[in-house]
Amino acid sequence: MKVPIEWLKDFIEINQSPQELADGISLHSLQVEKINDGILEIEITPNRADCLSILGIAREIAAFTNSKLKTQKLKLQLKTQRINKPIEVKIEEPKICPRYSYRIIDGIKIKPSPRWMQERLIAYGFRPINNVVDTTNYIMIEFGQPLHAFDYDKISGAKMTIRRARTNEKLETLDGIIRVLNSQAIIIQDKDKLIDLAGIMGGQNSQVTENTSTIILQAAVFDPILIRKTCKKLSLQTDASYRYERNIDFNGTIDCLNATADLILETSAGQTGKIFDLQNIKWRPVRIIWQPENDVKRILGIKISHEKILNFLKKLEIKCISCSVDKKTCLMEIPSFRHDLKIREDLVEEIARMHNYNNFPISLLSQETPPINFSWDNLEFLMDLLVNYGFMQVINYPYLSKNDLLNANINPTKCLEIANPISSETRYLRPNLQVSILKNIAKNPFSSEINIFESGSIFPAGKEVTSLILATTQKEEIFKQIIEKLQQIFKVNIDVKIEKINNQLLNNFKIRKRNVYTIMIEDIDRRLSNVKNISQYKLNFSPTKYIPISKFPPAAFDLAFITDKNQNSMEIEDEIKKYDSNIFIVELFDEYYFVKKNTKNIAFHIWIQKADNSFNEKEITQIKDKIIRNIISKFKAKLRNY
Amino acid sequence: MPNFLPKGRLHPINIFLRKSVIFFQKYGFEIVEGPEIDTEYYNFDALNIPRYHPARDMQDTFWLKDGRLLRTHTSTMQVRSMQNRKPPVRIIVPGKCFRHEATDASHETNFYQLEGFAIDSNLKISHLTSILNKFMKELFGPEVSTRFRPGYFAFVEPGIEMDIKLENEWQEILGAGMIHPNVLKNMKISPKKYTGFAFGMGMDRLMMLYYGINDIRLSYSGDLRFLKQF
Incomplete structure (x- = not known):
């Protein structure tokens, strides 16, 4: 909610700077998300409906700064007149409207509201309309009580009945939309028509217009759950309904009717009648x-x-x-x-x-050894193993589109379906990991070789199981080695098929590479959960700074050097990155020793990118030359030609 | 171990999960995992979030056609895991969660959460704030500033949020609090005898702050230019 600091000052002395005030509110009450030109943007959590008002925020500030709240605005006693315009209000079911307070204001002139009021409304986010509507909005923001003004002359039979709507009853709300209602909605009806979607939005046919001279001013309490159900059903939320569904102050109606009448009559001719207060449910304090x-x-x-x-x-x-x-x-x-x-x-x-x-003492829990979760530990250890075989971990969304499924020759009706997908892309839950992994391969056309794996949930036939997939665009040999290694380490029989992805599937997923192999192991966590005493997985936690990837395609090239056999390869890898800001990935892909010569061969894939363009040959050569020159001189290395 | 080149990499979220899990294991927290598809009961009702309560708006939900849902937090495991345990317990629950949100650079429909909770006869809120402080200093260095603010989550009371200061800006990083007596009752634990604390943090956000990543969607893009950097 937007809260202008100068408005708060109507209720409380404020001597702090806006930043200090915001910090105080954040630390003691509610989070101030932004300060903008003297306006605090405060996130009001659903439990603090009382803070959906200037008064509510001021009350909090008074509490934590130990200062006094000015409440004179709440203690108005207006001089009332006898107005000979009767209105009969009936509540059909006490629960839906525990309290209905109202008064009539007669002889008013509709015109723009005063400048200061308009400015405050705009600061909060409302568009000024006229003195009556603006004042009801103003008082709602100030005290949190939603108010509504009906044009008295548009109500037929001088009668208002508050009741649940009947199924398929229709009402045109202020925004010109015809709302189709059910028995969860609370409506107000006059002698012959519906005039109000109570607590949410007024009816078009009873609204205040420039010809209005008599109004019925309503301050009511409605059932929060019914309001919420109707808002959900109609996909409609207003400032009034937002407050009602969070529960308003049962005892706020009278003060707000006084404050509203006072403000309207400050700017317009007219006279106010006395307050009528229907209370069907007696309020008891908690x-x-x-x-x-x-x-x-x-x-x-x-x-x-x-x-x-x-x-x-x-x-x-x-x-x-x-x-x-x-x-x-x-x-x-x-x-x-x-x-x-x-x-x-x-x-x-x-x-x-x-x-x-922040003023609590430090009391740290004791250090202890927890029970081991073998399936977690083993799966992490397995991932380390795959990383050592050169595989990259990917994590994909669990959802697929109908198209994805059809591309993979999977019947969508066999998949779990989301009832409220955000888009067609999030409609189905994946029945296997293969579809997403093929999409990954398609997404990386720049990589000459791709070795990736994913471990995650899949949802075949309405079930949920953890599954593992590996994919390679290199030779399938590597899979045989991995499977053998897994069986040897985990001592379980892993009977998996190496699948060569057929050309039709590759074409469907727009993959240019022709040799794509996958292996899938379902239920991997359960299979590994009985394996004990595997070594601990490793933690490689270092403050790498991420380099944003460009929209433009990268260029990649390989360089190989011959260095002393004791030269640390990682050191060279790190060094290469320093030579040009366009270099963003350097990976060692080959390393072997010439025993007799005390030297070794090391080779790197080097990826370069530009934020605003792609590279031409000349630029690539320049960067290459720079790297070669520097590495040769710094590490006494030799360039190795292929 | 074999040593193939080029080396593969773990996903940065997994690196972060490992780091976090190892930290909490030192203090006796047991790793528990749970289903991504769960029921309304474990995701909401058991956690003191009734059906027509506005608190439900804080977690927009993907519903399945069969009435189940994609969990919006791993807090689903609070009541689930206590069905076969008795206090004292210390538990952490890493896992994927889902929110029905429009995506942009800072919002995703799926993300990783690390939930943690402890129940014992003598747990105070200061145990919670102390361990969270220690954890953030472990991640971001001993000099990082932290602060706690009041927060609201229906399943804790009192509820707090934690911020860390990075590049002179407070960043909201997690929600926590003392387990609400109604939730303890749903675990069949007496709130008179026991207190508990719980916290939940988004791994994606912490990971992004740590590496300086500006777009949450990169994590799930499968783009090797991203994945090869960690």
Whole structure:
């Protein structure tokens, strides 16, 4: 929610800089995501409906800065007139509308709202419309109570009935859309038509226009769950419904009707009638029994005195109703605007955030040896093995499109389907790992050779199993070696087929390479879970800085050098990267020793890219020459020609 | 071990998972894994997130046609794994999760989460903040600044969020808190006798901050120009 700091100042003295204020709010209440030109953007979590208002935020600031909240705006007592315009309001079912407060304002003139109000509305994100509509929006932002104004003269029969809609009843809302309703929706009806989608959006036929002179001003409480169900069904969310579904202050209607009438009459002629207040459900405050010092100590691990705890809570308007003589147990009363406080742990949280989570002592858990998860350890160890055979790990999405499946000759109806896919690309869950791995190969046309593997979940026939796939564009020999090695290490019989991908499949996936082999092992984690005493996998954690990849195709070339046999190859690899900012990958792909000469041959694949273009031959040669010159002189190496 | 060239590489997310798992194992956390397809009960109801609660909006969900869902967090394993365990426990749950979101450079429909939780007779929130601080310093160096703020997740109470400061900006990195008494009850554990803490962090985001990666989608692109850099 956007909260202008100057608006907050109506309720509270603010002496801090915007940044200090934002930090305070973030550390004690809600996260301030941005500060923009004196406006705080605060993320209001679903539990804190009370903070969907300027007053709510100001109340929080008052609590953690220990300052006083100015509440004169809430204590208006307006002079009311007798207005001879009757309206009969009936609520069919108490649960759907626990409270309905309203008043009539007569003889008003519709015109633009005052400049200052427009500016605040714009800062929050509303478009100014007229003095009546703007004022209802303004008061909603300020106090969190949604309000609505009906044009009195458009209501026939001087009658309003609040009830559930009937199936397929229709109502045209303010935005000109005809809404088809069901019994989850709450509507208001006059003698002969629906006039309001209660708590969500007004009806077109009862709205305030420039000819309106009498309004019915409504401040009501509606059932949060029904509002939410209807919003979900209609895919409609308004500032009013957002507040209703998060639960508003049951006791806020009267003050807000006063504040609204006051503001409307400040800018327009007219007179206000008295407030009518229908309460079908009696509101009872929530009370919590707890042990302040004990509960705080038990959950937070710090000692805070009884008095200090109660004082923190008092600032949040949480009152202590009674206390046992030894002060151990207290009964607390929760203010009507705080729907998130229900149990003692909720009170502990209030203390924690007022105290500040960064002021807790350090208490580190003891070091211990956990039970071993063999299937995890073994699978990780297996991955290390594959990496040593030159395989790269890929991780793919679990979803496939219909096209992907058809390309792979898989019948989509045999796959698990997502009911609400984001696009056709996320519609099916993969029945094997092969489809995604073929897409990977297609995506890397620049690589002359590709060795990749993936371990992940697949969903064949409605089940979920962990599977492993390896793919190579080199000789299938490597698979035979790997399978042999796996059987030797894990001492399990792994009966897998080496599959050569046929040309039709390669063409379907637009793969130019002709020799593509895969092996797939299903249920890999379960197969490995009974294998104990395998060596530990390794951790290679180093602060590499990622170099963004270019939109333009890279160029790749190989260079081979002859160096002293003791020369560290990695050192040369790192060195090559330094010579030109366009070099982004250097990989050692060959290394062998000439025993008699005390030298070795090392060869590198070198990948270069430019952010804004591709390379021409001359540029490639220049970079090559630079590398060769430098490596020869720095490492006393010789270039080896193929 | 054979030594083929060029060497392959692990996916950077896997490197991060390993690093994290090894850290928490030192403090006695057992690795537990669970299904990616789960039920509404374990993903939401058991975690104190009722059906028509706005808290559900925090985790937009992929639903399967058969009524099951793709888990939105690995917190599904909180109640699941306690069906055959008794406190004290320390558990971590690495795994893939899914959110029904439009994708861009910082949003993905799938990501890796590391969930962790502990239940014991004497656990305080300071145990939680201390171990998370230690972990972030292990990842980003001892000098990295951290802070905790109030946060809201229906399955913890109190709830907190943690930020780390990188290049002078606070970065939101994880949510945590003390396990909500309703969740403990769903585990058949008495909230009077035991307390617990839980945390969940996105591995993708941590990995991206660590290596300076600007687009979350690269991870799942299968692009070797990306994968060969780690």
